[in-house]
Amino acid sequence: xxxxxxxxxxxKGVRHGVGEQQTDRLRYLDVATRQIARGMNLDETLRELRxxxxxxxxxVVFVHLYDPLPVGDEADAPSGALRLRTTDAPPLRKAAPHGxxxxxxxxxxxxxxxxxxxxxxxxxxxxxxxxxPVFGDLPEIRSVVAELLGVTGAADAVPPGRRLILAPxxxxxxALGSVVLIxxxxxxxxxxxxxLVASQLATHTALGMHKAVLYAREASVADALQRTMLPPSLPxxxxxxxxxxxxxxxxxxxxxxDWYDAIPLPGSRVALVIxxxxxxxxxxxxxxxQLRTIVQTLAGLDLPPDEILHHLDEQAARxxxxxxxxxxxxxxxPVRHRLLASNAGHLPPVLLHADGSAEALGVPPGAPIGVGRxxxxxxxxxxxxxxxLMLYTDGLVESRESDALAGVDRLLARLGAAxxxxxxxxxxxxxxxxxxxxxxxxxxxxxxxxxxRFKGILPETVANWYxxxxxxxxxxxxxxxxxxLHDWGLDSLVEATELMVSEVVANAVRFASRPIAxxxxxxxxxxxxxxxxxxxxxxxxxxxxxxxxxRGLFLVDQMAQHWGATRLSTGKVVWFEQPLPxxxxxxxxxxxxxxxxxxxxxxxxxxx
Numbered sequence: 001x002x003x004x005x006x007x008x009x010x011x012k013g014v015r016h017g018v019g020e021q022q023t024d025r026l027r028y029l030d031v032a033t034r035q036i037a038r039g040m041n042l043d044e045t046l047r048e049l050r051x052x053x054x055x056x057x058x059x060v061v062f063v064h065l066y067d068p069l070p071v072g073d074e075a076d077a078p079s080g081a082l083r084l085r086t087t088d089a090p091p092l093r094k095a096a097p098h099g100x101x102x103x104x105x106x107x108x109x110x111x112x113x114x115x116x117x118x119x120x121x122x123x124x125x126x127x128x129x130x131x132x133p134v135f136g137d138l139p140e141i142r143s144v145v146a147e148l149l150g151v152t153g154a155a156d157a158v159p160p161g162r163r164l165i166l167a168p169x170x171x172x173x174x175a176l177g178s179v180v181l182i183x184x185x186x187x188x189x190x191x192x193x194x195x196l197v198a199s200q201l202a203t204h205t206a207l208g209m210h211k212a213v214l215y216a217r218e219a220s221v222a223d224a225l226q227r228t229m230l231p232p233s234l235p236x237x238x239x240x241x242x243x244x245x246x247x248x249x250x251x252x253x254x255x256x257x258d259w260y261d262a263i264p265l266p267g268s269r270v271a272l273v274i275x276x277x278x279x280x281x282x283x284x285x286x287x288x289x290q291l292r293t294i295v296q297t298l299a300g301l302d303l304p305p306d307e308i309l310h311h312l313d314e315q316a317a318r319x320x321x322x323x324x325x326x327x328x329x330x331x332x333x334p335v336r337h338r339l340l341a342s343n344a345g346h347l348p349p350v351l352l353h354a355d356g357s358a359e360a361l362g363v364p365p366g367a368p369i370g371v372g373r374x375x376x377x378x379x380x381x382x383x384x385x386x387x388x389l390m391l392y393t394d395g396l397v398e399s400r401e402s403d404a405l406a407g408v409d410r411l412l413a414r415l416g417a418a419x420x421x422x423x424x425x426x427x428x429x430x431x432x433x434x435x436x437x438x439x440x441x442x443x444x445x446x447x448x449x450x451x452x453r454f455k456g457i458l459p460e461t462v463a464n465w466y467x468x469x470x471x472x473x474x475x476x477x478x479x480x481x482x483x484x485l486h487d488w489g490l491d492s493l494v495e496a497t498e499l500m501v502s503e504v505v506a507n508a509v510r511f512a513s514r515p516i517a518x519x520x521x522x523x524x525x526x527x528x529x530x531x532x533x534x535x536x537x538x539x540x541x542x543x544x545x546x547x548x549x550x551r552g553l554f555l556v557d558q559m560a561q562h563w564g565a566t567r568l569s570t571g572k573v574v575w576f577e578q579p580l581p582x583x584x585x586x587x588x589x590x591x592x593x594x595x596x597x598x599x600x601x602x603x604x605x606x607x608x
Contacts, residue, residue, distance in 0.1 A: 025197060028056060033204045041216060042069075045208040049179070053201060057194075058165075058181040064148060065169070065177035069213055124148060128168040128175040133198045135190065136164030145180055158182075162189040167202035171210040179205065222282055223248065229289035234262050237270040238523035239334025239457045243427045245435060245449040249280060249395065257284035257325065258393045258448035259292050263299045266566045266573040267529065268334055268457065268521060271299045274346065274391035274450055275327040275369075287323050291316065291369065295329070302568040305329040305342035306376040309366065313344070316370045324370040328363070328391055332383055334457040335521075339383040342376050344369050347394060347404060350411060352430070354386030356419035358412040385456040388427065390415070390434060395445035427453050457523060461488075464519035467505070469512040469532070477505040477518055481528075488522055492581050496559050501528055503552030504574050508532040512571075525561070525577045533571040 032052035039045030046063055053061045124144045127134060136142050142158045145166055149158070158164055163183040169176040179202050183190060190198075227246075234242040242262050249256060257277025264270055273295055277288045294315045298308045308329050316325065328349060330341035341349065341361070345368035348360040361381065367373035383389070390411075397407025411434060418425050418433035425433065431451050463484045467473045478498045485494045501518070508516045511534035521527040538553055556563050556576055563576035 022193070025193060029197060029200050032056075032201060036201070036204045036208055039208050039212065042209055042212045045205060045212055048208075049201065049205045053181060057197065057201070059184045059187065060180075060182040062149065062180040062182075063169075063177065064180075065209075066175065069176060069209075070171070070174050124178075127166065128170070128178055131168050131170035131175070133165050133167035133195050133202065135162045135195065136160075136166065137162050141166065148178065148180065159184075162191075163187075165190055165195060165198045167198045169202050169206040169209065171206045176206050176209055222285065225282070225285055229285065229292060230259060231261055235264050235270070237262075237264050237334075238268045238521070238527075239455050240270055240332055241427050241453040241455060242270075243431050243451045245431050245447065247395075247435070247447040249446050256280045256446035257288040257323070258395065258446040259288050260391065260448045260450040261292060261295065262450065262452075263296060265299065265331065266302055266531075266568060266575070267519070268523070268527070270332050270334075270452075272330045272332060272389065272391060272450060272452055273299075273327070274393060274448060275325055276346070276393040276446075276448070277323055277325040279323060280446070283321075284323060287319065287321055287325070290319060291325060291327070295327070300566065302566070304378050305331060305340055306378040309342050309344045309369070309376040310374055313367075313369050313372060313374060313376075317372050321370070324368045326368050330389070330391070332389075332452065332454065334455065335462055337383050337385065337454070337456050338380060339389070340378055340380045342366070342378045344376060345371075347392065347397065347408065350390045350392075350408070350415065352388040352390065352415045352419055353384065354424070356416055358415045358419075360408055360412065383454045383456075385454055386424075388430060388451055388453045391450045391452075392434070393446065393448045395447040396434070396449060398445070427451055457521065461522040462519065464517065466515040466517055469509045469514070469516055471509070473509050473516065474502045474506040477501050480518070481520065484520055485526075490522070490526060490581065493526060493578055497526065497528065497578065500556045500559055500576055501530070503555055504528070504530045504576070507538050507552055508534070508574070511536055522580075525579055527575060527577045529573050529575045531568070531571060531573040535567060535571060537565045537567060537572055538574065 035052045036045060036048045039048045049063070050061055122144075123140060124147065127144065134141055136145055136158060137160070142160070142164070145158050145164060148166075159182055163185070165181045167179045167181065169178055179198070181190075181198055230246060231244075234244060236242070244260055244262075246258070246260070257275075257279060259273075259275050259277075261273040262270055263273065273292075275288070275291060275295075277284045277291065291312065294312055295308065298311050303311070309327060312327065325344075326346040327344045328341065328346040329344075330339055330349065332339050341363045343363040343365045345365050348363055348365075350358060351361050352358045361379075363379050364377050366376040392411075394404055394407075397411055398404040399407070402410075414433055414436055415430070418430055431449060434449060434451070435447070463480075465477075465480055467476060478501060481498055481501045482494050485491065485497060505516060505518065508530050512532035514533045517529070517531040519529045519531075521529075559578075560576035561578055563574075565572055565574045
């Protein structure tokens with residue numbers, strides 16, 4: 001071992017000659033370099049260096065890094081200041097033997113400065129760029145180390161002689177920083193062979209740092225990519241409260257294929273989606289983004305859940321990937337208090353009732369997406385007011401120690417225990433309870449969680465009619481609207497709402513061949529929906545002074561707070577919203593479209 005520690009006991013009868021010392025150095029380097037290589041990130045790599053160097057090789061070690069650290073294989077020298085990375089400087093454990101040189105205060109009490117600012121063209125910068133370790137036996141070298149450590153007194157502030165080594169941390173093509181190794185007077189000075197040992201320690205540390213920095217950068221890019229593919233925020237549709245959680249697997253590059261979504265649909269409904277692409281890689285995240293986009297597009301067609309999954313399966317086959325995915329698609333109707341769901345190989349959703357009981361819903365699982373077998377079914381069930389639906393990926397319930405079914409049972413128990421108190425937990429708190437202890441520590445898989453608490457829309461806040469497509473239908477619609485708003489105490493909105501309803505209904509009469517659906521909803525806003533069986537979406541245009549028509553949608557655009565048109569599999573729905581008296585903006589129950597849709601074509605408007 002190079003320069004054995006003075007406190008270590010030597011085996012009796014063993015004489016360490018030159019050959020034995022060389023062998024010990026090689027053994028030490030083998031153990032030390034493997035220890036340094038264990039570091040998975042920058043902090044761990046530097047910690048392993050300290051543990052390998054002290055006390056086996058030196059008494060004190062200081063590490064300085066360029067700030068910012070260079071990343072990649074750029075050949076240019078970094079231009080930032082040197083920043084102290086660690087200040088671990090343990091004092092000597094044993095005083096110097098009698099008659100020897102007294103302990104140097106620079107070793108036992110040396111405290112390095114937080115930041116050093118060496119000259120960009122000075123001796124220190126040249127030494128770091130050269131990449132070769134040097135002894136501190138020359139006054140100019142000790143002056144450089146004193147400058148690096150931020151101590152005064154120049155060369156006298158650091159140990160004299162060969163008790164100091166300055167080793168550059170040199171990566172593949174550029175300097176990353178430096179290592180200062182110091183021995184106290186109770187130990188033998190460094191030798192020429194120790195200089196080679198210090199060079200190896202610094203080289204392996206620099207390579208580990210280079211790997212750690214690149215890994216951190218790639219993990220950050222992958223994590224940012226995946227999070228941009230997840231919804232930045234959840235909508236606030238009428239009749240339902242939404243909350244979500246996403247936790248990346250801590251043993252991966254923080255990238256996977258789990259996703260969730262909540263998509264507002266016509267008629268105040270909302271689609272609740274959860275999915276999981278197999279694998280953990282950039283490819284899995286990219287496929288997840290493609291599948292999520294396809295689901296959003298299909299949801300805009302207002303198809304049943306089983307047809308959504310059928311078309312998603314077809315599109316996944318066209319992607320030409322071998323990755324499979326699971327997906328569960330559910331539609332909640334707050335007016336009818338119904339839930340319609342279809343499952344493509346995903347875990348069953350969990351329903352927590354208002355009384356605290358929890359159950360796994362029996363939604364028949366079809367084949368996963370990408371298998372190409374189809375056979376998806378839609379299951380309709382009651383969605384009681386006050387109940388909470390939870391959609392989740394397998395990372396929440398599955399681990400190496402237990403299977404998914406046992407994990408679902410534990411999830412049901414956790415939710416039941418959380419809701420057993422006198423006060424029903426808030427939705428965000430319930431999500432935390434569902435995660436349990438999985439929010440911290442190592443996780444083997446990603447976790448995506450989407451929770452929906454059903455509030456429903458009271459029947460007395462909904463009015464709907466089916467009107468025959470006749471010339472007098474617009475007048476009939478105005479009369480029904482006037483009477484309903486009067487019953488709701490919204491007389492101040494009668495005039496504007498009548499005008500807009502008349503224009504939208506009149507436009508529907510022109511193209512409809514079947515009865516027109518008119519519906520008014522009073523939630524956080526006053527919402528009007530007019531549906532017909534024509535797939536032609538109206539376009540707003542600016543009428544000329546000589547035109548007799550063409551101003552209807554322009555009036556709606558000017559008078560409504562939000563409006564839009566959505567194509568359906570059976571036709572289209574044109575809708576508009578107005579704030580209730582006294583509200584300039586929609587309340588917490590307000591649905592989609594956070595901005596005014598002024599001067600947009602209806603087909604470009606947000607979903608209703």
